[in-house]
Amino acid sequence: MNFKIILEKGDDGYFTAHCQSLKSCWTQGKTKDQALSNIKEAIELFLEC
Numbered sequence: 001m002n003f004k005i006i007l008e009k010g011d012d013g014y015f016t017a018h019c020q021s022l023k024s025c026w027t028q029g030k031t032k033d034q035a036l037s038n039i040k041e042a043i044e045l046f047l048e049c
Contacts, residue, residue: 005039007032022046 003019010016010028015035018026019042027042029035 003043005036007035019043 003021005017005019007015007017014028014030015032016026016028017035017039019039022043025039025042025046027035027038029038
């Protein structure tokens with residue numbers, strides 16, 4: 001499955017990532033790569049339920 005991910009840089013320097021099609025599926029990371037890795041894990045956990 002493919003999901004559209006929105007990645008934004010916050011004022012604090014951290015990156016936030018969320019998936020619009022999965023409500024409440026948000027995460028953050030210090031780098032883009034970390035935020036993307038975290039959102040992949042968040043999606044997997046979200047879909048387990």
